[in-house]
Amino acid sequence: MAELPETPLLDELEKGPWPSFVTEIKQAAEHHEEARDLLGQLERSYRERIGHWKHGGIVGVLGYGGGVIGRYSDLPDDFPGVSHFHTLRVNQPAGWFYTSKALRDICDIWEEHGSGLTNMHGSTGDIVLLGTSTPELEPTFKKLTEKGFDLGGSGSDVRTPSCCVGPARCEWACYDTLGLTYDLTMSYQDELHRPMFPYKWKFKMSGCPNDCVAAIARSDLSIIGTWRDEIVKDDAEVRKYADNGLDIFNDVVLNCPAKCMKWDGEKLEIDDEYCRKCMHCINAMPKALAPGKDRGATILIGSKAPIVEGALLSSVLVPFWKPEEPYEDLKDLVEAIWDVWSEEGKNRERVGEFIQRVGMGNFLEAIGLDPEPEMVAFPRENPYVFYDLSEDEDEDE
Amino acid sequence: MAELPETPLLDELEKGPWPSFVTEIKQAAEHHEEARDLLGQLERSYRERIGHWKHGGIVGVLGYGGGVIGRYSDLPDDFPGVSHFHTLRVNQPAGWFYTSKALRDICDIWEEHGSGLTNMHGSTGDIVLLGTSTPELEPTFKKLTEKGFDLGGSGSDVRTPSCCVGPARCEWACYDTLGLTYDLTMSYQDELHRPMFPYKWKFKMSGCPNDCVAAIARSDLSIIGTWRDEIVKDDAEVRKYADNGLDIFNDVVLNCPAKCMKWDGEKLEIDDEYCRKCMHCINAMPKALAPGKDRGATILIGSKAPIVEGALLSSVLVPFWKPEEPYEDLKDLVEAIWDVWSEEGKNRERVGEFIQRVGMGNFLEAIGLDPEPEMVAFPRENPYVFYDLSEDEDEDE
Amino acid sequence: MAEKVKRVTDIGPPHHDKLMPPICKENYGTWKYHEVLKPGVMVHVGATGDKLYTVRAAGARLVSIYRLRQFADLADKYCDGYLRFTSRHNIEFLLTYDANIDPLIADLAAMGVSVGGIGAAITSIVHTQGWVHCHSAATDASGVVKAVMDVVHPYFNGEKKLPGKLRIALACCLNMCGAVHCSDIAILGIHRKAPRTDHTQVAKICEIPNVVSACPTAAIRPTQVDGTPSVEVIEEQCMYCANCFTVCPSMPLNDPENDGVSIWVGGKVSNARSEPMFSKLAIPYIPNNPPRWPEVTDVILKLVELWAANAKPFERMGEWINRITWPKFFKMAGIEFQKEHIDDFKHAGLTFKRSTQIVH
């Protein structure tokens, strides 16, 4: 291999306590021309303060419409190692669990076929294999499937669903986030690999309202655990927290958004009838409090980044859902939504934008859900109501 | 006079403890044909569940473009007394103060020239003289001016400014609401009487953030008293409130939106640096607390009812203004706004809608005010920023 | 022109100084505090110890000059001739001698006028013209107001207690002259059928471009009917705001079968505790049922009682609902949640529930 290029600017980023991506690239550059030329081109970007990638072309593996992001250098003569520098998105295991063996499998494949660089993980959640050339795509894919891995999504398809660690390691998981994630990923392999929608579709699963995968902010369907009975409370443990210095009144009671708690210095009272299941009191006292026993999830719809109509947070679609394998009710709902959105959605219109355009009431009618007050933060403030007189007449009969 | 018509439906509204407008109309009907036929037509409306007025025509007094609302019955043959039934809007005295003499002056004029019916007052604040015929308009106007009264606004003009009772009877008035109201009314007589704007313009003045004339909800320019130093506090009186049963912690401290108060059962502490001047603690303990001594007003702009673009609340334009006669700074501001809005506003576009259409930043530039963080509840959430590179270059120099 | 010169114009209203009791002038801007003495009666105390007693009497707002003269008489008898009206159309007698309070109240009672509305109470209803004077009205104003005030009267005169102030307002059409958009409880007259266009008249009386641009939902298009220019209303896009009618008399919407009122809750104006809030839709439609609108008075009384029983001290209707959440309010009030409750106008997306904070 040729020597590493001079990178005085990037070298600055090897200093300091945080792990350095420059060190990582250099490590890979010892063995991979792609990584070496990436280093060179990146130094150039740092000097010129501009990226040196061309707008991606369409590349991929046979029969799949997504999963590979095509990328080409605009300085191919200077940096031939990155003249092609495509990325493969690979479905991560639910909860990002690995054995050392599985991890090594991936490393071995990528040592042979790519730059030796990865993102663990991409911000959708995939294993991102960073940079290879077109001829390497099929062989990489073949090796991946041999080891039990498959590609993720890109383009107007379902993206790899992702979830929080949930019941595997968290006492607050209100449903099986990993199980549902795996099930949806397997059920929608076709939709994942073969773009068929107006735009992308993301599923994210969090086990409780803490929402440790940021589902409410970045998934078209956000399934977030919750409960509907009383918080489980151990009074003795509450007192221990107080004894150990937790200021229960100021830091817990006053932070309750429902203002439904009382603390007299001895006993904590929670008026569960008004509790909003926000998690705060439980977060503050994990040994003393826990979500109730009647657990399930809230299903929310429509979050996304700003392009085109502005960023959205997901909003409530099903206030409380009891997840039960094989989740047929959820899949019926999802498919009803996909039908309507595929039929009526505009090109590059995410489902959240679609709902805003057609109106939530109309959308609910189209997918066959009844309006519920939990779907809105508050009822309309403007008097511009479309009255459906036919209904009134029905009632009169 | 003819007998009163049969009004079996309206008669029902003479029952019950609240003063009855039907009784009022009957009282007037004893002496006024207009009132008698109003009674008849109204009974008909009650029977048929529909109003019987035609879309108003343009009537008025000489040289004025507003102040009279033309109104004609659509049943003139049945109810000739209301075939014309125009209303005069009359500037109320600031704070709605009257001597018995002034009140009788108005009664006498309206006994001679109208239906004998009034609204004390209309919801903009005017004295509303309810119902007369076209030939009576000039004579009524003449008599009114003889007694020192003048017409209010209607159409695309300034409407009669109105204000809370303020310093005349309220300990919380942070500026002279009545003085400013009178001054603005007098300064803008021309704009009040001769429509010249894209649409109507309302001024409302409240002496403190309790906003007893609902200025923030229904005036294009809302001037609401406030202060910027410490709340004046009498600790002994605070303790008396506690002794007399006020739950200072729950009902005062916990209701403070700034969460800037402390109560240890003995002494109330207020961290004025964070106080939002909401008035709540003062309202709860008027003998113990009072607005600070550095008093003035916040100027807000743009509230209105829903037509066309949806209802608006006024929003902050000048966070803190020191009102000083003759209020030239305020008038300069108002006139700058009128210039821009008259020039660029669309027909029937209230100033609040206008600002939303052109953008607050552009509006501020046009009227020559600097942006201040108090003008927004929070800065923008979307990244769709129009960067003004010329400024940057200025800074670089 | 000669005529014009002689006429007195642009004189504005009389200066308030001439109409204000001397005690107000003397203590102008230096009042110290006030206390509520009993329902409808309060005292303001000045820096020098001066005391001004206010007796607030129920105002019907639509008053005859004969009634006004009675008030003037009472002012002369008890208040040196001074009185005022409030921003919500009540009458305030301004007394300096406290012994006059009870006789005044007795005289008012004899006239059928009660006192109240001060402090944590219901005061009179800000409202509009209705069938008494306006061409736009989808309901009457004064009649509904009278019927409602009759049922909530114990909350006006202090017979029954409340946690805080509660403001009711009524507007007889979407123009909302009663500014009902920020009231604890609002009653709003509504149409529910698209305008009936008189195609023979439109071009004659109205400016077609103005009519087209008046429509908030772009439901109006220029068209030709029998060779005459007119406008066409796309009925599915019309939400009956009547703004077209405001600019064009040939497009009336009034309709006895389908007009009625809607009920809105949770708005406020003051900046105390919480910021001002708009009212929100509670009940999309109640038919007009004159003379006493029993369905309306029932539901309002129920809402007042629900709030009174559940709110904390000082908590306004909207503050209470925000604390318990809207779904809980719908359940407690027994109101069915319908498609109409979901906003679908310009900023609708911002009303969607973007959180899992739900009271299950």
Place this chain on the structure above:
Amino acid sequence: MAEKVKRVTDIGPPHHDKLMPPICKENYGTWKYHEVLKPGVMVHVGATGDKLYTVRAAGARLVSIYRLRQFADLADKYCDGYLRFTSRHNIEFLLTYDANIDPLIADLAAMGVSVGGIGAAITSIVHTQGWVHCHSAATDASGVVKAVMDVVHPYFNGEKKLPGKLRIALACCLNMCGAVHCSDIAILGIHRKAPRTDHTQVAKICEIPNVVSACPTAAIRPTQVDGTPSVEVIEEQCMYCANCFTVCPSMPLNDPENDGVSIWVGGKVSNARSEPMFSKLAIPYIPNNPPRWPEVTDVILKLVELWAANAKPFERMGEWINRITWPKFFKMAGIEFQKEHIDDFKHAGLTFKRSTQIVH
């Protein structure tokens, strides 16, 4: 077609059951509670008393396979071969034997990898590709992230304490792949010049109607240039979102002089206490200053310190600012408020201050 049949496709990922440590399977869904033992180390306790220790190691996210193999070795050495990654790209070693904790941490330290990020701490920065892989980037991602994490490192490894969690995210362009729109502090790459249209290419490579409709502000119009169909950008209406570039490579915006980053604050995702919130604009523009973006790291450190010094326990950045109000925040942070801070997009009116509740 024969080819296609032979290929294995649509198999999805390996099932997590095969990759999870036995203790996780045995206690699946029955964990009782957890405790933070020290910075970067926590224990989860199961119903039966089982204990699972987690050591969280700093993740650069852009990692080479050589580093991954080192992690695999450590997992073999201390964790029976089990490890996981977090939703914010850290590495979690899953131990059942507490005596292994300190040796593991020592080995990590020797590799230059610190542990931390658990509890009231700053954890790693969710971010994107930047100049490493994306054609759209207005700034680099990994470099800025490394520079920022270096300065806030004492808040990662527990040397310095914080009132609550603080999440930083970075996206290198308005596509916001880092989903920075709900972060306590967000760093967002921005362009500031309208696209440079290559008129000879547009019609060849792009679909003009798609290009026109891609623009959120309707700044793009179809046109003809030298007889070829192309598009015209009305520069005053362009806010540089690059959405046109996404659908049409002939409209690049990258520009070394004018690209840079903006800083946003006060967003959150969790439903704890307050509902999820969007981040808001704090600093409209900081030029790209590689390799270490000192202006960016300075301001972020300052914001973190300001919040740390003033927030109450548990109070996230946005919750703290909401309590003290935004104007106060601008004052305390010494940030000049400019026109850019005022929203002028679709729902702008709802961001105006519609109350007198002001901290003067």
